[in-house]
Amino acid sequence: MPVNALYTDLSDYYDLMCADIDYEAQSHCVHRLQQIFGNGGRRHLDLACGTGPHVRHFLDAGYRSSGLDINQPMLDKAALRCPEAQFSLQDMCGFSAGEPFDLITCFLYSVHYSGSIERLKACIASVHATLAVGGLFCFNVVDKSRIDNRLFASHSVAHEGSQFSFQSCWHYHGQGEAQSLRLSIERTCAGETQVWQDEHPMVAVTFAELQALLQPYFDVQVLEHDYERIAPWDQTSGNALFACVKI
Ligand SMILES: C[S@@+](CC[C@H](N)C(=O)[O-])C[C@H]1O[C@@H](n2cnc3c(N)ncnc32)[C@H](O)[C@@H]1O
Known part of the structure; x- marks a missing residue:
């Protein structure tokens, strides 16, 4: 079976694999970050949206949400879960959109799927180009x-x-x-x-490397990977939530 079969041949099992993830808590936490740090707007795009569980929660919270993913079987499931959302088959390292967004998210460490530093830079540039001024880019990452x-x-x-x-x-x-x-x-x-x-x-990065890539474009907050409380990264945890506001 090819690499990444989970998102194609085995995509029927994806939601089962994620059955213990509290998608509602994650979405609610990022909504709070958008209110605290971002511009408070409701135009939302989820990168590497998979089967759309976060998009569902953002729609229910009053956002105008859309998603993109590189695997059509994942998007087919997302469209069933969120019939009112727009989904597109795109690479997050070079996407375009017809309108600016106030909030761009990338959950479950999916930003690492960019695969290389060059492609990660391209992803950050695409996010910057499609985010409204004061908008928030929020994602979780692991430090190599x-x-x-x-x-x-x-x-x-x-x-x-x-x-x-x-x-x-x-x-x-x-x-x-x-x-x-x-x-x-x-x-x-x-x-x-x-x-x-x-x-x-x-792609493998350190938080310091990632901050250096983001800082020309964003005001960057590195936060503890805790969806129940908002706290600055303690400088020791191996994973973190990045909240980046477009300058
Ligand atoms: C771990 S899943 C996360 C799905 C969803 N965000 C969640 O939290 O359940 C990773 C997703 O990234 C998608 N993906 C991988 N590489 C991608 C790329 N270059 N551009 C867009 N999506 C990508 C996969 O198809 C898969 O749906």
């Missing part, structure tokens, strides 16, 4: 110098007579601008188990 390759997240869920186990971990070699996200999906049904392994190439 703080990745522990031994750590992983896992969860299990029963669905339509099958038992699913999902596992994910970051992997970084210790140098360079490439890291990967390794995923494993296990499905057991009537005593038979199928296993899929998926490895996703991603």
Whole structure:
């Protein structure tokens, strides 16, 4: 199966894999950040929107939301979940839009899918070009110098007579601008188990490098990766929420 099968052949399992994510809390936190730091406007674009769970919450909170993603099977699911939203098949490292946005989001570490520093720069430039002045670009990231390759997240869920186990971990070699996200999906049904392994190439950066890329364009706040409270990054956590206001 090709790399990134989770977003194509296995996309029916994506929402199950994310069943333990509190999308409502994440969306609400970013809405608060938009009110505190951004321009308060309601034109919203979600980059790498996947099956659209955040778009759903932003629509319900009164935003005029849209999403883009590079994989059509994900967008097909997003369109079913959010029939009133606009979705487009685009690369977040070179997208265009007909109107400016007040809020651009990129959740679940998806900004790392830009894959290289050059493409990350192109993503930041596209965001800057499509954001209204005072608008907010908000995303979460992991710092390559703080990745522990031994750590992983896992969860299990029963669905339509099958038992699913999902596992994910970051992997970084210790140098360079490439890291990967390794995923494993296990499905057991009537005593038979199928296993899929998926490895996703991603860009590796430090928070300091990322701040340097963003600062010419944005006023940057680095915050703790906590969707329940807004607090400055404690300088030790390996993941963080970036809130960037267009200057
Ligand atoms: C981990 S999922 C996140 C989906 C959604 N944001 C969420 O929080 O559930 C990553 C998504 O990024 C999309 N993606 C990967 N590379 C992309 C790119 N270059 N441009 C746009 N979307 C991309 C994938 O198709 C997938 O839907």
